[in-house]
Amino acid sequence: MDKNIIDLFDLSGRTVVVTGGGDGIGRGCCEILAAAGANVVVSNRTLWKAEAVADEIKAKGGNAAALMCDVTAGETALRQLIDDAAEIFGTVNILINNAGGGGGGKEDPWHIDLDYVERIYMMNLFAPWVLSKYAAIYMERSGYGSIVNITSMSSINADPCMSIYGSSKAALNHLCANMAYDLGPKGIRINCVGPGAVRTKALASVLTPEIEARMLSHTPIRRLGEVDDIARAVLFLASPASSWISGQTLMVNGGGVQTLD
Ligand SMILES: NC(=O)c1ccc[n+]([C@@H]2O[C@H](COP(=O)([O-])OP(=O)(O)OC[C@H]3O[C@@H](n4cnc5c(N)ncnc54)[C@H](O)[C@@H]3O)[C@@H](O)[C@H]2O)c1
Numbered sequence: 001m002d003k004n005i006i007d008l009f010d011l012s013g014r015t016v017v018v019t020g021g022g023d024g025i026g027r028g029c030c031e032i033l034a035a036a037g038a039n040v041v042v043s044n045r046t047l048w049k050a051e052a053v054a055d056e057i058k059a060k061g062g063n064a065a066a067l068m069c070d071v072t073a074g075e076t077a078l079r080q081l082i083d084d085a086a087e088i089f090g091t092v093n094i095l096i097n098n099a100g101g102g103g104g105g106k107e108d109p110w111h112i113d114l115d116y117v118e119r120i121y122m123m124n125l126f127a128p129w130v131l132s133k134y135a136a137i138y139m140e141r142s143g144y145g146s147i148v149n150i151t152s153m154s155s156i157n158a159d160p161c162m163s164i165y166g167s168s169k170a171a172l173n174h175l176c177a178n179m180a181y182d183l184g185p186k187g188i189r190i191n192c193v194g195p196g197a198v199r200t201k202a203l204a205s206v207l208t209p210e211i212e213a214r215m216l217s218h219t220p221i222r223r224l225g226e227v228d229d230i231a232r233a234v235l236f237l238a239s240p241a242s243s244w245i246s247g248q249t250l251m252v253n254g255g256g257v258q259t260l261d
Pocket of ligand 1: 019020021022023024025026043044045046049069070071072098099100101123150151152153194195196197198199200201202203
């Protein structure tokens, strides 16, 4: 064995853009990718959150920059994010489509409207597509590209009042499987990581002791997920360690099928 295993996870000189990087899973991804040596562009709807994460990375000796981007802002704003990131660090090699939302058992069809549906699909599906399209231009030129979309267990579960979130995340999985064909010949991989229930502010807003107990009862590894559990899977898929993996969805969920009901 003449390979240094650490080299397989080394992202020195690679530039990564993380959407929704100011908190939760996105923040965890920024931190672990910076620790692997990447230049990290922390983008977030709220700029101060992105700045706090970028400052923390820089304080530890890493390379980071903060950019404001609301992923629902449309194609021009999303293209600008990618171009600005490339302007700061020279290129874009890795894209983590993390910003997303909806669901939470609150999607009673008779209490939501088409505006809501469009906003959730913009966040969870259309923005990842737009960002992937523009990032791929830099990735192809640079000779290294990996895109990781944060999907959800809800993309394969069926639950009450989850139809928009669940279907948008299911579409994200299939977008990924299809785009792998478009991007592969350009030297770019695309995969999804599907978290089970992970302790973030988004989960806290829907978690009751009863829901948590039910989730744990069908989670073989008897705990909820932590941000780092997801970030480590993202690191694997972003790095050369996974160089022949593309078009896949990896569920990171303690082995179970967490549902809200
Ligand atoms: N936490 C879970 O249990 C869980 C489970 C499955 C999937 N997910 C997915 O993980 C991703 C991150 O979720 P989280 O739990 O870490 O959320 P979070 O609420 O903890 O953090 C989300 C971050 O994204 C930012 N953000 C929100 N809307 C944005 C927008 N429109 N544009 C840019 N930034 C925006 C927020 O300011 C925040 O910094 C989402 O795609 C979510 O669907 C989370």
